[in-house]
Amino acid sequence: MIPKSRLRSPSWIDENMNLPNTLTVSRMVAAAIMMLAMALPIPFSSTVAFAIFVAASITDWWDGHLARTRYGVTAFGKLMDPLADKVLVCAALVGFVGIRLPNEPAYSLVPAWVVVVIIAREFAVTGLRLLVVSSDQRRILSAGNWGKLKTVWQMVAI
DSSP, rough: OOOHHHHOOOHHHHOSSSSHHHHHHHHHHHHHHHHHHHHSSSTTTHHHHHHHHHHHHHHHHHEEEHIIIOOOOHHHHHHHHHHHHHHHHHHOOOOTOOOSSSSSSSSSOOOHHHHHHHHHHHHHHHHHHHHHSSSSTTOOOOOHEEEEEEEHHHHHHH
């Protein structure tokens, strides 16, 4: 029989996986489910994908609010929240490339080159964040107000 002390999760999970961080991780899962819904040729799949995107976008605001007011800001949240936003937005944009215009089936809803430019910018920003984390200072660079505003407008536009 396994002792109860061995059944508990590691302490870093207990410390980091509060409600805001759980919402952040759920946004990544929601992005995968949204992509699946966008890819399935079944009735209302686009509506389901849209509902998932809206719900996941709301959790972006909600997890930040909860972290700042109730649970405290964690290093995990500072790093993963912007990454979860990028995953959600990029998943939607990649999905849009696969949607063809009804009157012009040769063209996608969003041109692939636009998505590549946006994703390249997101990778560059994430890479810079990781450089700061891996530097000697070991500091986590959280998202600034302009970055948060950019994310809001991306989600509204999508």
